Amino acid sequence: MMASRHGTGFKWIVPFLYIVFLMLPIYWLLNMSFKTTNEILGTFSLFPQEFTLDNYKAIFTDPTWYNGYINSLIYVCVNTLISVTVALPAAYAFSRYRFLGDKHLFFWLLTNRMAPAAVFALPFFQLYSALNLFDTHIAVALAHCLFNIPLAVWILEGFMSGVPKELDETAYIDGYPFWKFFLKIFLPTIAAGIGVAAFFCFMFSWVELLLAKTLTSVDAKPIAAVMTRTASSSGYELGLLAAAGTLTMIPGAIVIFFVRNYIAKGFALGRV
Amino acid sequence: MARIELQALRHSYRPDPVDDADYALKQVDLVWEDGGAYALLGPSGCGKTTLLNIISGLLCPSEGSILFDGVRVNDLSPEERRIAQVFQFPVVYDTMTVYDNLAFPLRNRGVPEKQIDTRVRAIAEMTDLTEMLGNKASGLTADGKQKISLGRGLVREDVNVIMFDEPLTVIDPHLKWKLRSKLKELHQRVRTTMIYVTHDQTEALTFADRVVVMHEGWVVQQGTPQELFERPRHTFVGHFIGSPGMNLMPCELADGGVSVDGHRIAVDRAIAPPKTGARLELGVRPEFVRFVDAHATDALPVDVIGVRDTGRNKIVETNFAGHKVRALVPEGISVPQGRAHVRFEIDRTQVYANGWIIE
Amino acid sequence: MKTRNQKAWFLVAPVVLLVAFNAVIPLMTVVNYSVQETFGDNLFFFEGMKWFEEVLSSERFHDSLIRQLKFTFIILAIQVPLGVAIALAMPRKGFWASVCLVLMAMPLLIPWNVVGAMWNIFALPDIGLLGKTLNAMGIDYNFTRQPFAAWATLIAMDVWHWTSLVVLLSYAGLSSIPDAYYQAARIDGASAWAVFRYIQLPKLKHVLTIAVLLRFMDSFNIYTEPFVLTGGGPGNTTTLLSLDLVKIALGQFDLGPAAAMSLVYFLIILLFSWIFYTVMTRGEDK
Numbered sequence: 065m066m067a068s069r070h071g072t073g074f075k076w077i078v079p080f081l082y083i084v085f086l087m088l089p090i091y092w093l094l095n096m097s098f099k100t101t102n103e104i105l106g107t108f109s110l111f112p113q114e115f116t117l118d119n120y121k122a123i124f125t126d127p128t129w130y131n132g133y134i135n136s137l138i139y140v141c142v143n144t145l146i147s148v149t150v151a152l153p154a155a156y157a158f159s160r161y162r163f164l165g166d167k168h169l170f171f172w173l174l175t176n177r178m179a180p181a182a183v184f185a186l187p188f189f190q191l192y193s194a195l196n197l198f199d200t201h202i203a204v205a206l207a208h209c210l211f212n213i214p215l216a217v218w219i220l221e222g223f224m225s226g227v228p229k230e231l232d233e234t235a236y237i238d239g240y241p242f243w244k245f246f247l248k249i250f251l252p253t254i255a256a257g258i259g260v261a262a263f264f265c266f267m268f269s270w271v272e273l274l275l276a277k278t279l280t281s282v283d284a285k286p287i288a289a290v291m292t293r294t295a296s297s298s299g300y301e302l303g304l305l306a307a308a309g310t311l312t313m314i315p316g317a318i319v320i321f322f323v324r325n326y327i328a329k330g331f332a333l334g335r336v
Numbered sequence: 337m338a339r340i341e342l343q344a345l346r347h348s349y350r351p352d353p354v355d356d357a358d359y360a361l362k363q364v365d366l367v368w369e370d371g372g373a374y375a376l377l378g379p380s381g382c383g384k385t386t387l388l389n390i391i392s393g394l395l396c397p398s399e400g401s402i403l404f405d406g407v408r409v410n411d412l413s414p415e416e417r418r419i420a421q422v423f424q425f426p427v428v429y430d431t432m433t434v435y436d437n438l439a440f441p442l443r444n445r446g447v448p449e450k451q452i453d454t455r456v457r458a459i460a461e462m463t464d465l466t467e468m469l470g471n472k473a474s475g476l477t478a479d480g481k482q483k484i485s486l487g488r489g490l491v492r493e494d495v496n497v498i499m500f501d502e503p504l505t506v507i508d509p510h511l512k513w514k515l516r517s518k519l520k521e522l523h524q525r526v527r528t529t530m531i532y533v534t535h536d537q538t539e540a541l542t543f544a545d546r547v548v549v550m551h552e553g554w555v556v557q558q559g560t561p562q563e564l565f566e567r568p569r570h571t572f573v574g575h576f577i578g579s580p581g582m583n584l585m586p587c588e589l590a591d592g593g594v595s596v597d598g599h600r601i602a603v604d605r606a607i608a609p610p611k612t613g614a615r616l617e618l619g620v621r622p623e624f625v626r627f628v629d630a631h632a633t634d635a636l637p638v639d640v641i642g643v644r645d646t647g648r649n650k651i652v653e654t655n656f657a658g659h660k661v662r663a664l665v666p667e668g669i670s671v672p673q674g675r676a677h678v679r680f681e682i683d684r685t686q687v688y689a690n691g692w693i694i695e
Numbered sequence: 696m697k698t699r700n701q702k703a704w705f706l707v708a709p710v711v712l713l714v715a716f717n718a719v720i721p722l723m724t725v726v727n728y729s730v731q732e733t734f735g736d737n738l739f740f741f742e743g744m745k746w747f748e749e750v751l752s753s754e755r756f757h758d759s760l761i762r763q764l765k766f767t768f769i770i771l772a773i774q775v776p777l778g779v780a781i782a783l784a785m786p787r788k789g790f791w792a793s794v795c796l797v798l799m800a801m802p803l804l805i806p807w808n809v810v811g812a813m814w815n816i817f818a819l820p821d822i823g824l825l826g827k828t829l830n831a832m833g834i835d836y837n838f839t840r841q842p843f844a845a846w847a848t849l850i851a852m853d854v855w856h857w858t859s860l861v862v863l864l865s866y867a868g869l870s871s872i873p874d875a876y877y878q879a880a881r882i883d884g885a886s887a888w889a890v891f892r893y894i895q896l897p898k899l900k901h902v903l904t905i906a907v908l909l910r911f912m913d914s915f916n917i918y919t920e921p922f923v924l925t926g927g928g929p930g931n932t933t934t935l936l937s938l939d940l941v942k943i944a945l946g947q948f949d950l951g952p953a954a955a956m957s958l959v960y961f962l963i964i965l966l967f968s969w970i971f972y973t974v975m976t977r978g979e980d981k
Contacts, residue, residue: 076791078784082777082862083798086855089817090801092824096816108827150709157706162697169707176718178912178964186944186953187721210717213710271806273919288806292923302816309809316804317797324797394878415884423875429893440893444884488883 090313096306104302119307129308132287135201136270137315139284142205144265147212148220148258155220156246160229173214181274184210189278203279204286208269215268216261223257256326263323270316287312338404338496340368340391340529345400347386353398360386362553364400368497368531373523375544376533379576382550384533388499391531393417404496420489420498424505426481430474434465437473438487445492455491462522463487478506479515486519490526497529504539516543537577549573565621566684571691574619580651583625585659587618587687594618594687597657602634604682610689617688622651624684625663628677635677643671654678728954746955756956758931759939760963766935767914770853774910777854778861779899782869783891785862796866799859811923814852818924838925842932845925849933852924853914861906868902869895908968915964936960 096104097119098112107113123129157163158170188207189198197203231253235245251258277289291308347361356362361383368374376384389395391402393414401408409417420441429437438456447455460466463483468476473484482503489498500519504512520543523530532543540547541561548558549572556570557563568574574582587594589609593602596618610616628635638654638661645651652663652671656678663678665671687694729746750756781799786792802810820826820837829836838844872894880890918937921927927934927942934942940960944953 075784076786079781079786079795079799082781082858083795086798086802086859088824089813089855092817093813104822108822110824146713150713153706154710157703160697161700161703163699163701163703166703169711173710173714175965176714177909178916178968179718179722179961181916181918184721184725185941186950187724188717190724191720206713207717209713213714217710267804270804273806273808288808291812292808302822305812306816309805309812312806312809313801313804317801320797320800320804324793324800392878392882394881414878414882419882421878421882423879425873425875427873427875427879429897431893431897440885441883444886444889485879488879 093306093309096302097310099303099306101301101303116303119303120311122304123307123311128285128290129287132285132290133311135280135284136276136286136288139201139204139208139276139286140266140269142201143208143212143269144262146205147209147216147265148262150209151213151216151220151261152251152258153246155217155224156250158217158221159224160232170217173217176214177211179210181272185274185278188275192279198279199281199283199285201284204276204284205269207275207279208272211272212265212268215264219261219264220254220257223254223260227253259323260326263319263326266319267316338529339370339406340497341403341406342366342387342391343401343403345387345390345397345402347383347390347395347397347399356553359398360553361390361397364555366548366555366558368529370529371527372529373520373543373545374529374531375540375547376531376550377535377537377540377547377577378550379535383553384535384550385501387550388421388501388531388533391497392419392421392499418492418494418496420492420495422482422485422489422498422500422503424502426478426485426506428473428476428481428484430472432473433469434460434471434473434476434484435469437484438465438469438491441488441492455493459487459491462490462525463518479508479511482507482515483518486522490522490528495528497531500530500532500534502534503532504534504536512539519543541577549576551576567686567693568619569693571617571619571688574621574686578621578623580622580662580664582619582621583659583661584617584619584688585656585661587616589616596659599636599657601636601680601685602682603685603687605695607687607694610694614689615691617691618685619688620680620685622662622664624681625661625678626681627652627663627665627669627672628679630677632677632679634679634682636679638676638678640671640673640676725954725957728950729958730951732951746951747959750952750955750959755939756959759934759936762932762934763915763936766849766853766917767911769850770857770914771907771910773850773854774858774861775903775907778858778906779865779903781858781862782865783895785866787870796863799862801859802856803859807919808923810852810856811920814848814855814920815924818848840929842929845929845933849921849925852920853917856920857910857913860909861903864902864906865899868899872898904971908971911971912964912968915960 095110095112098115098117100114100116100118103109103112103114158166192198192203192207197206227250231249232245235249240249273286273288273292276286277292280286280289287308291305291312342364345361345364346359348359350358353359364387376387378384386395390397393409393412393416396410401410403409404417414421429440432440435456438459439452442452442455456469457466460469463486465480465483465487468480473481476484485503486498489495504515507515516539519530519532532540534540541564544561546558546560547564549556549564549570551570551572557568557573559567559569564573564577568577568582571582571584575584585596587596587601589595589607590600593600594607594616595601601618630637636656638656640652640654642653643650644653648667650665650667650671652665654661654663654676661678730744732745785795805813815823817823818825818838820830820839826836826838835841836844838848876894877890880894885893916937917935918941921933921935922938922941925933927938940953940956943949943956
């Protein structure tokens with residue numbers, strides 16, 4: 065209201081400098097993606113001297129590249145769908161009922177976020193190979209459930225606890241069966257929470273590489289793994305690498321834009 | 337302690353207001369005498385919280401000035417105006433004890449610890465918090481927390497005015513009455529000006545010596561509870577205060593008095609013809625509608641439609657020339673049925689032009 | 696009040712099954728390896744506690760554990776205060792708050808190897824903006840050769856990558872404080888410091904617990920970014936626990952020691968998190 069009278073006028077400088085710091089490496093990546101490899105290695109310039117879209121063209125015409133994107137998007141979406149779907153009833157149970165071992169179960173779920181992926185990489189490989197799921201999208205989607213389901217349960221439980229119990233009771237009095245109440249009344253009420261949970265599942269599945277790389281070889285290879293392979297096999301195709309990296313930021317940017325008003329809320333309502 | 341004057345206050349939340357509709361506060365001229373117990377009454381959205389925030393200094397008015405003892409304070413901060421405020425939802429500093437909460441305003445002002453201690457204990461005594469002084473404030477019930485907020489206001493001896501913004505919203509119903517009497521008692525002890533904002537007429541009328549009624553950004557009346565009851569200066573006051581509210585019906589001027597659909601009704605003053613086009617209304621409270629004989633002077637024919645018993649009174653609903661008119665009949669007096677006659681008490685019958693009283 | 700209802704187990708069953716499938720079976724595999732010796736061709740011999748004793752007494756493990764603790768401590772010491780400071784200075788609502796949130800969340804959504812690659816080309820002394828600028832300023836900087844530069848770059852990268860998480864959490868905590876608190880504080884004549892100490896910090900305590908826990912766990916698990924940026928070098932100077940673990944497990948195929956090390960390491964994270972969680976939430980449930 066009258067913050068301007070009391071707030072210091074130069075407060076904005078802190079977030080401003082921070083954002084500049086955040087944008088610098090991104091800008092450099094973008095800058096490089098429009099350069100030829102020769103220019104990158106030869107001259108140092110703040111803007112591309114010979115502006116080229118060749119790097120992007122190479123990605124969009126080479127199936128190993130664009131299939132990488134498609135593979136990543138498939139398993140990320142499948143994982144988000146699975147995680148949120150199974151987390152919904154579980155979060156409801158944690159927010160509404162007390163049952164044998166509920167607290168321990170909740171803590172156990174959370175400990176799985178602590179499990180270092182590096183520890184699990186090899187056993188995962190063996191487990192999914194034994195099930196003949198190696199190099200499939202579903203394998204990665206299932207493996208990512210390890211850390212995404214606990215997170216989704218945690219976020220959704222926070223949102224659900226914010227919904228008064230009277231809503232449930234009214235619906236039962238009105239004669240709704242449980243599943244109908246859950247789908248028709250309860251889910252729309254916590255739509256924002258579902259959005260936030262989906263956002264975080266998407267995010268963590270999208271950025272994870274170690275497990276995704278371990279569980280795939282050709283058919284389901286994620287984009288990030290395609291990049292590491294390129295980096296090692298074709299020497300230093302930096303322009304191509306930069307372009308591929310730039311493209312990996314786009315899905316995230318789109319998702320952030322849609323949920324920008326809910327991000328903060330999702331954290332605020334979640335509980336340890 | 338100070339006398340607070342508001343002169344030609346207007347406030348808009350928009351950067352460039354054009355007409356009255358853009359203003360949350362349309363025009364306010366008011367004087368709050370030193371040491372009074374005031375209530376600011378109105379429905380939600382009438383501008384009362386805006387007015388409160390302007391007095392406290394949390395909000396700067398678009399136009400007009402605020403004077404404390406004749407000194408313009410528009411540009412002073414809340415602490416410089418030396419006001420205290422109790423909010424709708426209890427604000428306590430959770431990590432501190434009750435004692436530290438009460439001492440907080442004094443410590444911020446660098447008062448010596450010894451003096452703080454005396455003062456805090458005196459205030460705790462007044463607000464019944466003595467036994468909880470050592471407790472964490474976060475553990476208290478809602479009414480306890482509101483007492484702390486109040487105590488933080490009282491603890492400073494130099495406070496000009498304490499303001500209450502619907503302070504009983506989150507209090508259990510059976511404690512509301514207790515806390516309200518406590519407030520009233522405290523006001524009599526400390527004699528600091530208190531302004532109590534509420535939308536509840538019972539709270540306003542029982543707490544305050546004088547009530548300010550607001551409606552759509554205007555102050556429609558300031559007066560004692562009795563004045564508001566007997567002589568509402570605006571149809572809104574008539575309708576908002578009292579239960580049931582004032583009977584209102586359209587009327588026109590007729591040789592010295594007024595008439596409603598050809599029925600002449602006497603009033604106790606000469607009505608000057610208002611501006612042409614003004615909407616004239618006759619208003620009379622149900623308390624001042626009496627059943628009389630058909631032959632009595634000024635008897636008006638009505639049809640009794642229904643009776644509702646409220647315990648002490650009966651509310652009789654009648655139809656008078658197509659208008660709904662309610663009468664309040666004390667217990668023990670019989671209510672006629674069907675066709676009957678009533679009289680409006682002459683000195684309690686008001687005439688309004690465009691909502692405002694004609695005097 | 697929650698009602699007691701054992702049928703709620705049906706609602707959590709799918710979650711338990713899926714997570715258990717992913718957590719318990721691999722964990723058992725790791726436990727299994729940790730007590731056996733392998734010579735390839737699926738020949739295993741029971742070794743008891745041998746690997747654990749070896750790991751716990753090995754200098755290599757001590758070194759990477761110390762490096763790991765150093766790293767975690769430094770990034771927490773930078774990210775938490777910095778994140779809180781940025782959240783405090785950020786606009787609380789409106790258009791600019793949205794702009795800040797969207798831009799600040801960017802690093803969180805970049806795949807981790809891209810983060811490493813991005814910082815690699817950003818910091819390289821010959822073609823990177825940072826490396827070139829520092830050298831032009833007369834600072835001899837080459838993170839591929841100098842241990843200190845490698846550390847500094849690694850930490851800068853992690854600050855870049857994760858401070859926003861602390862900012863987002865703190866921002867969420869701060870937005871949950873009703874305006875009335877600030878108004879009351881102004882009326883009570885509280886200084887900016889008092890407002891922070893008695894209003895903002897208590898409200899932040901909860902989200903900061905989450906932030907520190909998440910940052911602690913994730914920094915202990917960090918693998919991909921340093922692997923791409925420095926590969927653990929120069930020498931072993933930036934070989935954090937996970938890097939070392941993968942080197943042993945996949946590089947040398949020493950499954951037994953790697954598995955034992957994994958378990959020790961998992962237990963360390965669990966222990967620290969538990970202690971921290973207990974201390975931070977002590978007295979909250981009363």
